[in-house]
Amino acid sequence: xxxxxxxxxxxxEMLPKDFTPIASQGAITGVDWEQRVDFDxxxxxxxxxxxxxxxxxxxxxxxxxxMNNIRYTTASHIGNWARDKYFRCTLITRDEEPIMWDIGSxxxxxxxHNPWITxxxxxxxxxxxxxxxxxxxxxxxxxxxRIAGILRDRGLAGEPVGIDVVEIPVLKALEAEGLEIANxxxxxxxxxxxxxxxxxxxxxxxxxxxxxxxxELFRQMRVGVKESELVAVVNHVLYNMGSENVxxxxxxxxxxxxxxxxxxxxxxxxPGDLAYFDIIHSFMGYRTCYYRTLNVGGATSKQRDVYxxxxxILDEAIAEIRPGASSADIAKYFPKAQxxxxxxxxxxxxxxxxxxxxxxxxxxxxxxRYHSFEHPIIIEEGMVFAIETYWPAADGSTAARIEEExxxxxxxxxxxxxxxxxxxxVAGTQYWNGHTFANGANELRVR
Numbered sequence: 001x002x003x004x005x006x007x008x009x010x011x012x013e014m015l016p017k018d019f020t021p022i023a024s025q026g027a028i029t030g031v032d033w034e035q036r037v038d039f040d041x042x043x044x045x046x047x048x049x050x051x052x053x054x055x056x057x058x059x060x061x062x063x064x065x066x067m068n069n070i071r072y073t074t075a076s077h078i079g080n081w082a083r084d085k086y087f088r089c090t091l092i093t094r095d096e097e098p099i100m101w102d103i104g105s106x107x108x109x110x111x112x113h114n115p116w117i118t119x120x121x122x123x124x125x126x127x128x129x130x131x132x133x134x135x136x137x138x139x140x141x142x143x144x145x146r147i148a149g150i151l152r153d154r155g156l157a158g159e160p161v162g163i164d165v166v167e168i169p170v171l172k173a174l175e176a177e178g179l180e181i182a183n184x185x186x187x188x189x190x191x192x193x194x195x196x197x198x199x200x201x202x203x204x205x206x207x208x209x210x211x212x213x214x215x216e217l218f219r220q221m222r223v224g225v226k227e228s229e230l231v232a233v234v235n236h237v238l239y240n241m242g243s244e245n246v247x248x249x250x251x252x253x254x255x256x257x258x259x260x261x262x263x264x265x266x267x268x269x270x271p272g273d274l275a276y277f278d279i280i281h282s283f284m285g286y287r288t289c290y291y292r293t294l295n296v297g298g299a300t301s302k303q304r305d306v307y308x309x310x311x312x313i314l315d316e317a318i319a320e321i322r323p324g325a326s327s328a329d330i331a332k333y334f335p336k337a338q339x340x341x342x343x344x345x346x347x348x349x350x351x352x353x354x355x356x357x358x359x360x361x362x363x364x365x366x367x368x369r370y371h372s373f374e375h376p377i378i379i380e381e382g383m384v385f386a387i388e389t390y391w392p393a394a395d396g397s398t399a400a401r402i403e404e405e406x407x408x409x410x411x412x413x414x415x416x417x418x419x420x421x422x423x424x425x426v427a428g429t430q431y432w433n434g435h436t437f438a439n440g441a442n443e444l445r446v447r
Contacts, residue, residue, distance in 0.1 A: 022201045026208040028242050028283075037284075042198040043075045043116050047098070049191040054094055060159025061151060062092040062184050063174075068360040069164050069188050071285045074098050076114060078106045080245040080282075086167055087127030091147060093154055101125035101143075128169065135169050144173035151179070162187055193356060193364040194382040199286065200407055200416075203357065203384055206243075206283035207405055207416045210290045213237040213279055214419040222428035223271050223296060227251035227264045234279055243281045247361070250278035250291075258392040258399035259341075260351065271297040271431065274306075276401040285359045289386040290417055291403035295426045302393055303400075307424040310391040310400040313352070317389070321406055321413040323381045327365055330354065330379075330387075331372040340392055345370040354387035357405065383408040384416070400424075 023034040030036060050073055054062060064070055067083045074090050082088060082103075091099040097117050102110065104124035111119040128139050151157040161174065162184025174181060195203070213234045220233050231249045238246050251264035253275035269275065276293040293307060317333040337348035349370050356363030365377055365385055388403035405416040 022197060025201060026205055028205060037198045037201050039075075039198070040116070042196065042202075045196045045198070046072050046075075046191075049194075050092060050188070051094065053187045053191045054092065054162075057162070057187055058160060059162040059182060059184065059187065060093070060156040061154075062162045062164075062187070063089055063147065063166075064092065064164050064184065064188070065089045065166055066164040066188075066360075068285075070100070072188070072192060072359050074100045075116060076100055076102070076106075076110055077244075077285065078102065080247075085127070085130060086165070086170075087125065087129060089125075091150065093151075093156060096154070097121050099123060099150065128167070130167070131169075140167075140169045140173040141176070144170070144177050144179075147174065148177035148179055164188055189364045192358050192360070194380060195358060195384050195407075196382075199358060200382075200384060202284045202286040203288075203405070203407075204416045206281065206286050206288045207290060207418070209238055209241045209243055209281065209283060210279045210288050210417070211419045212241060214277075214290075214292055217277065218294060218425065218427045221269065221275070221294060221296060223269055225269050226266050227253055227269070227275075228266050230277070231264050234277075238279075238281050243283055244285075245282040247280045247282065247287070248278070249280070250276070252276050252401075253296075255397065257401075258396045260390065260399065260401065269296050269428075272300065273297075274299070274303050274398045274400065276399075278401070278403070280361060287357050287359070287361050288405065289355070289357055289361060289388070289403060290405065290419075291388055291401045292419055292421055293400040293402060293424065295424055296428045297426065297431050299424055299426055303398055304424055306391050306393050306398060307400040307402075310389050310402050311422065313389040313391065314387065314402055314404065317354075317387055318404065318406065318413050321379060321387075321408060323379060323408060323410060325379045326376040327367040327372040327379065328376040330367050331369050334369050334389070335391075336369065340390070341396070351390040352388075354385045354406075356383065356385045358384065379408055381408055381410050 022036055024036060027036060064073060065086050070088055070090050071077055073092060088102050099121045101123050107122045107124040110122035125143060126139055133139055148157060160180045160182040162182050164184050171181060216237050217230055217234055221230060230251050234249050235246050250262060252261060253267055253269055254273040256267060257274060273296045276291060278291045280289055295303060313333060317330050320329045334352035337345045342348035349368060353368040355366045365383060384407050386403055386405045390399060390401045392399035402421050407414045407416055
C-alpha cells in the first residue's frame with residue numbers, strides 16, 4: 001500500500017468519535033472559515049467500510065462493475081452516460097488500493113487529478129461496449145487474463161472473487177481463467193448501510209435541492225399545465241442548483257393516480273385534480289426519493305380523506321423508527337395489500353415500504369410486508385432510508401402518495417425532507433365562493 005497520507009484507508013472504528021459538526025447544512029461550496037463536508041474523510045470512510053467487510057468474508061477480492069459501488073470505493077465519476085455500458089470496473093483486494101479500469105481518456109484524467117489513489121492504479125481498458133465489439137475479437141478474454149494475473153501475483157487466484165453485476169461473456173471469460181465467482185452485492189450493501197456524518201450531510205443537501213424544486217413546482221402547478229411541463233420545471237431547478245444527475249421524476253395526476261403508473265404523461269391538469277410527484281436525483285453521488293401530493297384549485301372531502309389516510313400510515317410507521325427496533329415493528333403499520341385493492345403483497349410491492357438511500361437508490365434496509373415479518377432486521381443508528389405510503393379512493397378515482405427520508409439517530413428519526421406534507425396543499429388559482437350546497441355539488445370550491 002502507498003504511504004502517502006491521502007492513500008491511507010481506515011475502518012470506521014479508526015475515525016475519530018467526535019466528528020467535527022458540519023456547518024451550514026445545505027451549502028454546496030467549500031470555505032476556509034468553517035468545517036463542512038470533509039471529502040477526504042468521506043473517501044477513507046467508504047473504502048474502510050468495504051475493506052472491513054471484505055476481511056470478514058470468505059472472498060479474496062471484489063470486482064465491481066456497478067456505477068454506485070465504483071463511486072463508493074474509488075470516488076471516481078465520469079457521468080451518468082456510463083451507467084449502462086459496463087466498461088468500467090474496479091478490483092478491490094485486502095489491504096491494497098483499488099485498481100480502477102476506465103475508458104482511456106478518463107483514466108488519464110484520474111491520474112492527473114485524483115491523488116487519493118496512486119497514478120499507476122488508474123488504468124485504461126477497452127470493453128465490448130455491451131456486445132458492440134463481437135466476442136470473437138477477444139476483449140473479454142484479454143481483460144479476464146489481466147485480472148487473473150493480478151490475483152495470481154497477490155496469491156488470491158484460489159479464493160472466490162465477488163462480483164456485483166456482470167455481462168455473461170465477461171463472467172465466462174473469468175471462469176475460463178479458473179476463477180471462482182461469487183455474489184458481492186450483499187457485501188457491498190452491508191458496507192453502505194451505515195452512513196457517516198459526511199454522507200448524511202450530502203443526502204440532506206440532495207433533499208434540500210428537492211425542497212426548492214417542490215416550491216417552484218407548487219408555483220407553476222395550475223390548470224392547463226401538462227405533467228411533462230412540470231417535469232421540465234423540476235429538471236431546470238435541480239440542474240441550476242447543482243444536481244449532477246436527475247434520474248427520474250414521476251408526475252401523476254387525476255385519473256392516472258390509481259393504480260400508480262410510475263411514469264409521467266402529457267396530460268393537462270384540470271380543476272380539482274390531485275397530483276403526486278416523486279423526485280429522484282443525485283448530488284455529489286447521493287440520491288433522493290421524495291414524494292409529495294398536491295391539489296389544483298381545490299380539494300374534495302374524498303381527496304382530503306385519502307391524503308389523511310396516507311399521512312396517518314406514514315406517521316405511525318415513522319414513530320417506530322429508532323435504534324434497536326425491528327423492521328417488522330415498522331412494517332406492521334403498512335396496510336395489507338387486500339386492504340387497498342391488490343390481490344397479494346407481491347402485486348402491491350413498492351407502494352407501502354421503506355428503502356435505504358445513499359450512493360444507490362436501493363440500499364438496505366428494505367422494509368415491507370412482503371418479507372419483513374419473516375426476515376426482520378434491526379434498525380441501527382446511522383441508517384438513512386426513505387419511507388413511502390400510498391392510499392387510493394375506494395372507487396379508484398384518485399390516490400395519494402407521500403414519502404419522507406429518515407436519518408436514524410440515537411434519539412430516533414430525523415427528517416431530511418422538509419417540504420410541507422402534514423396536510424394536503426392546494427396550488428394554482430383557488431376557486432371558492434364561501435358557500436357549500438347541501439348536496440355537496442360545490443364542495444370543490446370550499447377552502
